[in-house]
Amino acid sequence: MSASLEKGINALKEQVDSSVASFFSSCVHCGMCADACLFYTETGDPERTPINKTEPLRRIWKSEYTLFGRVGKMLGLTKKVDDKLLADWETLVYDSCTLCGRCSMVCPVGNDIALMIRKTREGMAAAGHAPEGLIGATTRAVTIGSPMGVKWPALEAQIGHVEKDTGMKVPVDVVGAEYMLLLSSMEIMNFPEFIDAVTRIFKHAGISWTISSEAFEATNSGIQIGVSDIAAELVQRIVDAAEKLKVKTVISPECGHAYMAIRWEGPNLVGKPFSFKVRHILEVLDELRKDGRLKTTGMESQKLTYHDPCQISRRGGVIDEPRHLIDMIAGNFVEMPDHGKMNWCCGAGGGVSSNERADEIRLKVFQRKKDQLDAIKPDAIISACSNCRIHLEDGLEEYGMDIPLLSLTEMLAEHLAED
Amino acid sequence: MSEIEFLSWIRGPGFQIATIVLVAGVVIRIVEILLLGRKTNLAEAKGSEMSSGLRTVVTRMIPDAGTFRRSTFTIVAGYIFHIGLFVTIFFYAPHILLLKNIIGFGWPSLPTQVVDALAMVSIIALLAVLVHRFSNKVLRFLTNFEDLLVWFVTIAPLVTGYVAFHRIGLPPSTLLGIHILSVELLMVVFPFTKLMHTFTLFMARWYGGAISGYRGVAS
């Protein structure tokens, strides 16, 4: 069995629902989504207009689910979805979109264009038109358990280092713990300080938590490449582990799409509501703050700003929590010109960072972020997504800027009040 | 065909056909969309779908400052011609009379000078929109035959109405006939094109707002 056009078309047919039909019926070709998309503003290429990226899905909707389209199809008037179209659209749908959803926020008729591009990817992938890089990452995620190929022994080693550094125990596979922490491969490989920080904060707050040795990977290449079956399989691993350990809440780490995958798509992918809650680490920390269980000391004097990871704020709903937490420790906090739900994407989300082919454009569109940063000239940037963080560092280096990137969780850990 | 015969046909069978096509077409399309249905969201909600959806229906009328700066022309011209169309369609005395005749109730009209001026402003705005459509590379790229057809059937009633009101060139009954004919063209084209956004945008905004609102984002 392999990918085929037929499977792709079938997948697109499955994706059309009343929201998609409303969206396509309402588009007036005003072009405002282009102005909201960094892949257009920084390249000036009209093909990268967000709504254009949904063309394969639009054609299926039109010819299969509208009376007039059906009539047109009978008369042979409708535009067909074929391999050539999908091949032509591959770079638009995967390389030129991070599913950041900024277009969805400005569309005057209210179209959730990002959702439609996400749906379009289902058809593209099923028809065999996903980028090599993403296919590789997805294959690794399924076979090895992590898109970066990180296996349990690697994490175990990092846990060892953390335990040694902090002198605290990192709970693993504790049945009945209240929280189960997920991690992204990037945190394990590039930012183990995160595990360190969480360990210290949780110890400080006195909460019971654990890491599952069977399902620690939070990322989900399935939702990036757009294969719900694979995404569901990856989510199911977490569900199984959480149920096995009987935890009340699963914590999504500082990773944007991981949060989208487990929090918002997860139950819909596996087809039933979770028996546990899902929270982002910042939501958990903000809860602790509200309950008075998170106490900090000292304020940062440098000028700080916060980069909203798209999947966590605009697409995820975690917008106020990080700001409450930053207020605890930042004395000079400045917002970027567009922030919160209107923030500009770093340019590497939605699988773009796993797709080597998109490296060049990813760095080109970083200009957008650079302009935003130039407007306020911060001393450091706080974020809450490892993927954003890596790409921001990459971009800043490319553009010769020297602004350090900070993790909000790690900063809070540094400012923890001594008991 | 004499002028009165022409006008009689336009006001009689022509309008009848156009109304049936419009009403039936719009209803079919809305039912068709709604019946496609949507899967229930199984994720734990962070906000209300209904109230967020309704809020977005209203709030999406006003763009945020950054978007306004980036798409100033589209927004300003769009606003002008939409308001102009709304006023000319719904606040010109003869139109109110027509609507009252069909739906059974009316409302006060605006002075004809106001309607006249707004019609002219709308025509200018629509012409500017067309120029923009061809001069802006994104719009030029997106533009297809349907966009031009819709532009034409939208500006045509404004122009023919303006000409009929000022009785330029032809006998007034012919001008009136041409005007109503152009409206009938608009009515017939309506359900088959993006003009449907008049109705579906409420659904689209609701869905968009509901999707965001469910996740706790005020879109």
Added chain:
Amino acid sequence: MSEAAIQQFNIQIGNELTRNVQPLLHEIRHALGNFLECGETRIIDLRSIPLAPGEEDRILSLLGQGEVQAQLNALGPSEIIETEYAGVWVVTHYNADNEIISRFIEITAMPDILRSQTEDAIAAYSRLATTLEENQETNQSFAEKQK
């Protein structure tokens, strides 16, 4: 219909509805200038200019009434007045029912119609001669009878 009832339906609209009043007055001034310079007379038919109710009255009251006022009696009355502005006349023709049938503004030394017409004078001349002859005959026969 009473005057009041008629008034009810004769709606007077504010000044300058058609915006023709001012240009018309300028035209009159221009014509008067021409008349003084080269003797060219000019007649303006008030019916040929679109005027709203009330505007004609406004023009007439602006022109006012001057020294001459004449009344004709030819197929119904006609009124010929010189306005406050010498050389500018208003000629109004009525029919036998005293309804206005036409109204002109004339820029001239004297409207032609006021002048005695040659044809009428010729007729008058012969009529007068006939009358004299008849009178003479009557006088003669009377004298003869007296004798």
Added chain:
Amino acid sequence: MTNRSNGNDKTLGEVLRSRGVSRRSFLKFCAATASMMALPPSMIPAIANALEKARRPSVIWLSFQECTGCTESLTRSYAPTIENLIFDTISLDYHHTLQAAAGHAAEAAREAAMEENNGNYLMVVDGSIPLANPGYSTIAGISNHDMLMDTAKGAAAIIAVGTCASYGGIPHADPNPTGAVSVSDLIKDKPIINVSGCPPIPVVITGVLAHFLTFGVIPELDHLGRPMAFYGKSIHDRCYRRPFYDKGQFAETFDDEGAKKGWCLYKLGCKGPTTYNACATTKWNNGTSFPIESGHPCLGCSEPDFWDGGGFYKALSIPTEDITKNAIYAAAGAVAAGVAIGALNSAKKKRAASAHQKTTIDDLEK
């Protein structure tokens, strides 16, 4: 109307003088005529000159399918007027309603006038001509059609008086049982002046006669064959109630506050905007008023097919048929159709779902 065939050698000036009309009166008459015909006052001397020398034209007046309203309109203007003067100067040689003679004697008069003035007489027609069956309307056994065609041959010009003669009028109204047609439907090779209206304004008829007498040609006509001088502007354009239309002040019923205040009658079905006639300026009953001034909307009687224009009391912008009922049917039908299509769509989606083959990592490449 007492002149008969012997008066045609006299000029108009001579006729007037013989009646004791002074030169000054004649000048006044010419001034009024110029004003009436919307000619520049500078032409008054030329008009006087031409009228002075004009021969009294022979006029043959034919009445077909008509109600005599047009003739009434002309003859009911009381008191001697300028219009009467004109009428007195023509030689009305045939008019079967007005003339004393009847039957064959009358027809003989017509034939005599046609022969005597061949090529020079004016033919006036009121009423439409039935084509469905010649028996529908005959005069002295002659069908209207035959009389029209026969008389038209020697006419210098034809004046179609009234909407029936001009455009078929009420006999022509749907379903037109007599197959009525207008003069211009039958005659293509003569100048025809349509003086439409039901009835037409008397001064318009005399104005047209005066113009013909003065210049020997017919006046400038609009696209419907009507003299521009009288039909050049719509009732709406010259209506004194127009400012209310512009301000959006309308009478909603015949007895509401708006009606009493003299507001615009558009909503009561006024056809002023599409009707071209001089009523608003020349007015009726010797200048007393015109329908709108009396509080009634214009019926549009000077326009072709005014009777079939969709109801006198229905505003122009309103459709002529019951839209609401059909719209409701259409909506109901559409809901049913929409549901049917929805069912098809659902079935299609279900098929797609059952055709779904689970995608695994081995399926990502072709």
